[in-house]
Amino acid sequence: MVITNYYLPITQMVAMTSELLVFLVLSLVAIASALGMLFSRNTIYSALFLVLNFITVAVFYLMLGAPFIAMSQITVYAGAIMVLFLFVIMLLGAENLTSSPTQAMPWQKPLAFILALTLTVESVYLIFARAKLDTIITAPDAATNSMENLREMAMTLFDKFLLPFEITSILLLVAMVGAIVLAKKEKAGSKS
Amino acid sequence: MISVDYYLILSAILFTIGALGVLIRRNPLVIFMSIELMLNAANLAFVAFGRSWEIAKGEPFFNGQIFVFFVIAVAAAEVAVGLALIVEIFKTKKNINIDEMNSLKG
Numbered sequence: 001m002v003i004t005n006y007y008l009p010i011t012q013m014v015a016m017t018s019e020l021l022v023f024l025v026l027s028l029v030a031i032a033s034a035l036g037m038l039f040s041r042n043t044i045y046s047a048l049f050l051v052l053n054f055i056t057v058a059v060f061y062l063m064l065g066a067p068f069i070a071m072s073q074i075t076v077y078a079g080a081i082m083v084l085f086l087f088v089i090m091l092l093g094a095e096n097l098t099s100s101p102t103q104a105m106p107w108q109k110p111l112a113f114i115l116a117l118t119l120t121v122e123s124v125y126l127i128f129a130r131a132k133l134d135t136i137i138t139a140p141d142a143a144t145n146s147m148e149n150l151r152e153m154a155m156t157l158f159d160k161f162l163l164p165f166e167i168t169s170i171l172l173l174v175a176m177v178g179a180i181v182l183a184k185k186e187k188a189g190s191k192s
Numbered sequence: 193m194i195s196v197d198y199y200l201i202l203s204a205i206l207f208t209i210g211a212l213g214v215l216i217r218r219n220p221l222v223i224f225m226s227i228e229l230m231l232n233a234a235n236l237a238f239v240a241f242g243r244s245w246e247i248a249k250g251e252p253f254f255n256g257q258i259f260v261f262f263v264i265a266v267a268a269a270e271v272a273v274g275l276a277l278i279v280e281i282f283k284t285k286k287n288i289n290i291d292e293m294n295s296l297k298g
Binding site for chain 1: 193194195196197198199200201202204205206208209210211212213215216217219221222224225226228229232235236239240242243244246247248252254255257258260261262264265266267268269270271272273275276277278279280282288
């Protein structure tokens with residue numbers, strides 16, 4: 001890569017270095033917020049850390065030239081889903097759950113840490129050493145973020161992926177009916 | 193100079209943190225959030241692969257992004273049903289500790 005850098009204009013090199021810098025800072029934020037979500041005692045804080053993580057990932061989508069996905073990530077994940085989570089946490093008053101004194105499996109936690117560490121090391125090793133996926137991700141240009149590109153994505157979605165799209169609507173309907181049935185059952189039982 | 197590897201490693205780390213959350217936390221709400229984190233990590237890998245394919249071929253390629261779109265829809269459905277279940281369990285048991293959910297009939 002050093003050799004190819006050699007004849008690049010200086011502005012392009014600066015752009016690439018700043019891109020790497022942005023990537024490193026953002027990934028640090030993403031990992032820190034994920035760990036914060038994991039280790040917060042208060043569930044509300046966990047949910048807010050997860051919102052931060054989702055927004056960071058949305059910025060990654062922007063860097064990868066997927067503006068539509070980035071916006072739906074923010075509206076659906078960071079907006080709708082997390083609001084649902086916060087509603088349920090506050091509804092149940094489950095901010096600080098007291099953990100039961102007798103754990104079912106006391107050896108589970110250390111084992112989980114060891115296994116997760118193994119999984120991380122293994123996957124990082126495999127990605128670096130074996131996969132040889134060294135395509136350079138360049139920053140998206142104006143064409144990638146244009147309306148024309150979005151139109152083309154919509155054409156793909158409603159042409160090639162029309163059937164999965166329709167199935168998704170059925171899935172959402174089923175989920176809606178399921179949630180209503182689950183929420184309603186208690187009331188019907190107390191009435192009869 | 194970001195290669196697609198960096199995104200994959202970030203995705204792997206986020207996925208592992210999510211898996212660890214499912215294993216060590218006893219609060220089902222946090223476990224649900226960890227599952228969302230894992231889905232998100234997979235989405236990041238999808239978009240990164242899609243982008244690398246796009247750069248390699250030099251033409252627009254949307255399959256990765258459309259997959260992510262479907263995953264987001266499935267996650268929304270999953271959260272709606274899952275949270276309804278948690279609320280229902282809380283109503284009957286007054287407690288949502290995972291260790292105490294060991295019977296099928298409330």
